[in-house]
Amino acid sequence: MNKRNYMKELEAVTEEFKAEGKTPRLLLQVCCAPCSSHCLEYLREHFLVTVFYYNPNISEQAEFEKRKEEELRLIREYNRQVREQDFSGMHSTPSAHLIEVMDCPYDNEKYEEAVRGLEECPEGGDRCGVCFRLRLRETARAAAEGGFDYFTTTLTISPLKNADRLNAIGEEAAAEFGTAFLPSDFKKRDGYKRSIELSSQFGLYRQNYCGCKYSRRAAKQEQQ
Numbered sequence: 001m002n003k004r005n006y007m008k009e010l011e012a013v014t015e016e017f018k019a020e021g022k023t024p025r026l027l028l029q030v031c032c033a034p035c036s037s038h039c040l041e042y043l044r045e046h047f048l049v050t051v052f053y054y055n056p057n058i059s060e061q062a063e064f065e066k067r068k069e070e071e072l073r074l075i076r077e078y079n080r081q082v083r084e085q086d087f088s089g090m091h092s093t094p095s096a097h098l099i100e101v102m103d104c105p106y107d108n109e110k111y112e113e114a115v116r117g118l119e120e121c122p123e124g125g126d127r128c129g130v131c132f133r134l135r136l137r138e139t140a141r142a143a144a145e146g147g148f149d150y151f152t153t154t155l156t157i158s159p160l161k162n163a164d165r166l167n168a169i170g171e172e173a174a175a176e177f178g179t180a181f182l183p184s185d186f187k188k189r190d191g192y193k194r195s196i197e198l199s200s201q202f203g204l205y206r207q208n209y210c211g212c213k214y215s216r217r218a219a220k221q222e223q224q
């Protein structure tokens, strides 16, 4: 079976809308500011993006809020660029759009309930599949309710996360809620490299673990 090229599929969507002279609405599940930096720089050229910071996996509310604040700071900066048409140091054009935000509550209990029994799985294992599904199902639900044309996630920018698995889960969630998933593999075409450059350019807080308390524990153990 041929391997899918998710970025080509994404571009086919943008080309189709461009030919029709339309800008689709996209609900983007965002995990943190560093991961979203390149995704937003790229996506705002083609979509009216609304950021959905839905991350019940993050252990400790203080960390959840810290990542969220950093995300909001990045969005404010990106929107300032659009209002002032100031794109110095950016891979952006004057047709970039403003980014909106849809707020989400912090609900770590929901995540812990979902991953019960999978606490000892290594990163990349079954616990992560459950975690992806939880976040993408909620994003699909919100996209359907909000009448968005598409939803997707920044998670595919991580070299530690399997794009085939994320895209499959996104498509399942789209079918369940009657909405459309935008395929992606944002790490491709130097996307991950660009996220590192942008993180440094904007001095973004970059955490050293994925999010849940299990990944934090593993990161601590690695440091010892």
Ligand code: SF4
Pocket (backbone or CB within 6 Å): 057, 058, 123, 124, 127, 128, 129, 131, 132, 210, 211, 212, 214, 215
């Ligand atoms: S390691 Fe990351 S993706 Fe995996 S379960 Fe924890 S927070 Fe979710």
